[in-house]
Amino acid sequence: MVTIVKHILYCFVFTMLIIVFLFPMFWTATLSFKTYTDIVSSVPKFFFSPTFVNYRGLFTGETGTTSLPITAPNFPRYFLNGLIISGGATLLAMLLGVPAAYVLTRARFRKESTRENIAFTILSFWFGPELAITIPLYRIYQKLGLLDNYLGLILVYQLIGIPFVVWMSRNYFLDIPVSVEEACLVDGASRLQTFLKVVLPLAKGGLSATALLTFLFCWNNFVFALAVGGERTMPVTTGSLSFIRYEAVLWGQMAAAIVISAIPAILLALLLQKHIVRGLTFGSVKG
């Protein structure tokens, strides 16, 4: 009897938690299919006739209501900007970070503690409060003409990208037994050949997870884009705020924009379940 009560209680608590986690996403998704009048009605509507007007509006620039004479935010542009900046930042971080991580796991240091100290130094770049860096960077970029510039943003995103790539891929390299590489070296292959032909293929799964998570972290970043980005380079995170207008809030379109911007994240979450815990903790915990 006690076990049955316990089981029911357990199921109840669990269901409640799942509802709490899923409901905001579910609700936002329903909002994106509602008309403006349905959204602002004083009683929230659980049953309504779905409309695609918000999604269409995101791409055509219509606001979905004639009473609001405002031009819509340029969502396709935000999406494209996000792809360019996050894609570029991920590419650069992988190019610089992966070889560095490999060297960090395999090189011999005079003092063994040097290895960990270098690793922690690289990690600590990630912790800095963003505005302590972007306020002076704003002045530097102003002089260099890098404000509201893709290259400028890709460079500053390396503060997220490089520490993450180094720490993640380091763990995947550590998983590969050194004996495999030694065998190749004995057979007369060079270090570079061993790395390209043996190590990289072995670490392929882990490295692609690293790249995808790096992309996700960049895609989700807000502060850098706000401080040194601008109208021209605005990604979806800062762009989603442009649905809040002085005249009115375009709730429906904002909900639609949230849904579209979150789709890459949700797909990655399902694809990378195994790697995500490791990624979130910079490799300190194996998921």
Added chain:
Amino acid sequence: MKKWILIPAILVPILVGVIPFAYGVYLSFTDWKMANPRASFTGLANYFFLFKDRTFWSAVGISFQYVAMAVSAELALGSLLAFLLVRNTRGQWFFRSVIILPLTIAPVLSALMWKLMLSTQGGVVNYLLGFAGIQPIPWLAQRSTALFTLAMIDAYIFTPFVALILFAGLQSLPREPYEAALVDGASGWGCFRYITWPLLKPLVLVSTMFRLIVSFKIFDTIYATTGGGPGTATTNLHLWVYLGAFRYGDMAYAMSGAVILFLVIYALVFIFVKLWKEATAHY
């Protein structure tokens, strides 16, 4: 092994992170403003003003209040969730996927979702509370609830972070000590106190420190929902710095606040790195 390969990976963050910050420390000793780009040296003037500035101290206080509320909620709910998750053997894949979702969606988007739901005009939360006879509460729009509401949004996003780490820890616990303890007639509490807790402690540390650091410098969720208001009720230190620099154009003064924020964060990082090294030393 060619160690120079390490150099670019260190040099780029130095170029866009360390050098700008060092330059920023210098700028905090000047009178640089948006409208006065010349920036002439004024010594410690900004810091003197800072320590007499009520709005600065209020922002520091709000940062600490926010961290205390958010992180304690996340630790409590996160461990509860981890213990529930590890007992459930059938639906693990599904439940893990569900709780991973808030972590992968941009925090600013999650915050906006909650803003939609917490609105007093047709917000679904107030509507549902109405069934329990509760009058609509302007969650994010009144002083008494705004900061708490933001901390709970933080908990919504990051509780899964704590839960996933502790869950991974619980799953990797060895069976043998428990069997031995049962044979010796140990109680459930004894098992937890002497076996589970020592093994989980490093992970609790890691997740706590990560959460402390990140929530102390939280910015995007607050900026997107309340913008620091109503009044200054949710202006934490990071937001105070932003508003000072980019709204009021007082760049050098805001930077001096940012230097303080930096020092607090790196004091935490320093402790974190030390504890992490200790905790992972025996692996």
